[in-house]
Amino acid sequence: MENKKKIELYRSMLLIRHFEEKLTELCRIERKLPGMVILCTGQEAVAAGTCAALEKDDVIISNHRSHGHLLAKGAEPNTVMAEIFGKKTGCNKGKSGTLHIAVPEVNALCTTTVVGGGIPIAVGTAFAQQYKKRRQVTVCFFGNGAADEGSFHESLNMAALWNLPVIFVCENNVYSGAQRMEEHTKVKDIAARAAGYAMPGVVVDGNDAEAVFKATTEARLRCLAGEGPTLIECKTYRWRGHGEADHQAYQPKDEIARWMERCPVKKIERELLAAGAISNQEISELEESIAKIVEDAVRFAEESPWPAPLEALDDVYV
């Protein structure tokens, strides 16, 4: 991987990390953020690595843990933050909130908080891409828990049958809500299910952005060659609770600590430093510039007006 690309990856992950750490902070202030705030801290390499392998026109379908996906795909931090705050200037006018933010401008077309609900939709967008003979793919993000939903099964079967240009990215962060993987399925690797649809299934280190990037790039090429979908399982870990209200009592402290040592952001940072591709000075500057982006986004959100109550009636129908 070129250094330039790798720095991009690093930058993307840093943005996600800062953005979400700010959300954690804001959640500690009572009534600052409405609703349930669900973060991907620790999983940034999946979002960044995947999206770095995509073109702007490629589509992503996301789930309840979407902030990373959206930012990595190029969404504007300001309007995403405003949406999380529920403000009128939010990218969905405050209708969506943190759980189902869609950013059509960057082809983050549909985000759904129904677990597994995005997978059939990804089949649909990929179908449209194939139907229109576009050189585009769809990436569908979902969790290990979602892989137990019927929708996963129906969708992977259909996508394989029709050789659709879709990449199923299972972000296996060990947990599904408060249940560990082994408490919700007996299979060791979700990727093993791909064989049941005659589809390639790949396991990658989800904390290694470069590995995720490579796997996605390969899968994308298969899609574009008309060879159909791939299931990529990214093994990673959720540093925080299911949502910010979750006290993580069920997550062993040493397990969290072990995974924090394998921090995906630090990993790529170390590699870049070792390769002499970036200096400590440049890192500081980058962090500062990103901190500013996030500060600006929060300020934008805070200073934005609430939607007027009657706006609730808009946008139901075309």
Add this chain to the structure above:
Amino acid sequence: MENKKKIELYRSMLLIRHFEEKLTELCRIERKLPGMVILCTGQEAVAAGTCAALEKDDVIISNHRSHGHLLAKGAEPNTVMAEIFGKKTGCNKGKSGTLHIAVPEVNALCTTTVVGGGIPIAVGTAFAQQYKKRRQVTVCFFGNGAADEGSFHESLNMAALWNLPVIFVCENNVYSGAQRMEEHTKVKDIAARAAGYAMPGVVVDGNDAEAVFKATTEARLRCLAGEGPTLIECKTYRWRGHGEADHQAYQPKDEIARWMERCPVKKIERELLAAGAISNQEISELEESIAKIVEDAVRFAEESPWPAPLEALDDVYV
């Protein structure tokens, strides 16, 4: 396999064959039979072989193609026939008809015509068997088409996770409605999906009743040993259309002919004759006795009264 047991198997298959051939006949008479009549002619070895491996207390959950399963499990031909006719004396008082006949008396507990709908229910009955610490198993019959439903996936995962005593019998008769297997899935063997749940998956010749019996017996022992579920795929073929109204235009004539040569009833008959376990004379007698059972069932059904219209209001609630 003992000859006695094998003769039982043969008898069971003969009954199914005669029963259904009679239904084919009756369908040719206009307005004789209401509704859509769906037959398993050619697939008898699956029903017979599976049920021969079960005890009376074991539960079966069946689907739209149920007649074979029910008769093999020991259902009374008279009341099943009357149900198919829609008569008051039918085993479900005419409420069900051919598509969802339940015969709780022989633990054919639930039959559903929602494709895949029985699979979660089988998880439930197997759960009850485990919960009550009974030495019993559940067999769930479903087709290759049903294996594409989300319910299949969720159920197999849950059953494996909890080591439930359930045997998933996928009756792969090549078709799902008018679609061939390769038109609805890319995978060659449905049994390959079992690995995705860390469950054993077995392929057997579904036209060989003895092979089906053996596979079921082994799976049953695994269940009783607390080792959990098995997926058995029985490769067989549907001689007739999806239902009796289906003209089978999409089924190649020579394909049907090839499979008819592999008739499961004739196969076991040949083997019994070769082993000297049965004589031609005995076969004739058996056929006659079975023909009489079927004739009696038809007479019983024909002579039975219709339910009174107001009976429609009964049996909604306990």
Add this chain to the structure above:
Amino acid sequence: MQQITMGQAVRQALAEEMQRDPNVFLAGEGIGVGIHESPVMPTFGLLREFGPDRVKDTPVSEAAIAGLAVGASVLGLRPVVEVMFNPFFTLASDQIVNHAAKLRYLSGGKSSFPMVVRVKTGAGFGAGCQHSHNLEAWAAHCPGLKVVMPGTAADAKGLLKSAIRDDNPVVFIEDMGLYFFPTPVPEGEYTIPIGVADIKRPGRDVTVVTWSKMLGVAFKAAAILSKEGIEVEILDLRTLLPLDKEAIITSLKKTGRLVILHEATRTGGFGGEIAALAVDEAFSYLKAPVKRVTGPDIPVPFSPPLEQFYIPDEHQLVEAVKSVVL
């Protein structure tokens, strides 16, 4: 005018719209191969005519089929997908209700989902309650959806064409009982707007609000009643959502009497909505209790005499009308 069945009318609408707009495609279980290859079926021959890229036979996977439509429509295609029988709507309902209906709202109006879900419904085929269960009231309770349920072949054609051109998700429900009897359908291009009810028979004495197959029952009853001097106004809703409230109220202003007729079971049926509208917005015009003639609160039974008992008929309607007129 051509005489065709509703199935054939649906087929014409599909074919014409597919010719008109390359973004229209069809998907469903056996819609191409046709389990019972029969010209009464609405997708008969379309695979041959439009090829396998535009007529997709799917696996038996209702959720994926509905999701296919959601995803394809957000990228600008116009999918028309089929739910084989109304009870299987349950299996597709998460995609239809939580996604098709809500994702536009959730996007703040940025995205749209121009898709049609065709649902086959109706008792009378001896298929039992897992095939026969009218659930139009479910869809009509979901903002973001439009719900269309035509009662004639001519309406079906014009409404389906509008549904396909509509930029919102439309649930289009066809009663299979209408697949078998030819009725007049205009030749050539026409559309019928969604959301507009139709007075199928004017009358001064009582308004019968109905939709779908029950329209035929209403006509039969009206003929009987007319002989006794009672003139029924038959208002065919055609669209349940958005509801043409004005048409209902206008008719009630004239007749002052209302009977609602639908095949779905009574309790929680969409008839309640019509009654509620009447007793709120047309209260001062009502001269008599509002009656509902509906399927009884039971699953649809199999046996012919039981199933016949289930389906509302003209005699029940005649009786209900008389009870409010006399």
Add this chain to the structure above:
Amino acid sequence: MQQITMGQAVRQALAEEMQRDPNVFLAGEGIGVGIHESPVMPTFGLLREFGPDRVKDTPVSEAAIAGLAVGASVLGLRPVVEVMFNPFFTLASDQIVNHAAKLRYLSGGKSSFPMVVRVKTGAGFGAGCQHSHNLEAWAAHCPGLKVVMPGTAADAKGLLKSAIRDDNPVVFIEDMGLYFFPTPVPEGEYTIPIGVADIKRPGRDVTVVTWSKMLGVAFKAAAILSKEGIEVEILDLRTLLPLDKEAIITSLKKTGRLVILHEATRTGGFGGEIAALAVDEAFSYLKAPVKRVTGPDIPVPFSPPLEQFYIPDEHQLVEAVKSVVL
């Protein structure tokens, strides 16, 4: 009397019934481990108390969870399974509607399915429309089911105990808004019969029919109106199916005026059924139009001011009552 929340009342009912009958077991997503381990949650601590054989944490598989209940109940267990949020009812709906509700009928009365599906519902948590969507009207349109929707902690406890002992499938819907405020609940063993509505406040001027969390809104409005000399009778349905028609009609005979209040969206909501009942069977007593105060016909929005706009409040109810009284 103890002061507990509805979540705690549900928990007591579950614990007591599990102690009473070894056939009762629980299953659902995170019901044991508890995503937000919190004593307000109805299954809090039950895993510890009853062990993993009787409190089953399941995979995220709504159809299998519901099917688990169907199959377990036909073999004589009494499953109580949880649908985490009402919109996910869609994913379980085939098992609940086509199987739990119909299989007894299909068996000709031979089998029964004594199961309870607990559904959490209600807007007000900033969770948006894929978590908040009141769909009680769906279940109440399905013969074979019973549908219970309590408005107080005391009712919840007694009704849930009855539901668990009922030999029919019961959909038991809990509004999470009631999980946070303690109200009085009798000590010790008691049950409340399913199918019996309750006059929560007698009054002579107008009947307000409501259920679930909206009961609190009705009380607030009644207090305001009382000061202006208008006495509201609050009839809490508690059970939607079977519907206590008599209670509604009896109240209407007294007041002659009806306002229906529910949080679900208006069109196709269960309020229509109540209005239809009134205008049919109590027509001659009605002195004024029947009004409905409900959620507007939109998905539940996220942003606090929008969500607040969605949820019906006492001011809307006061206005509606005045419009029919004055």
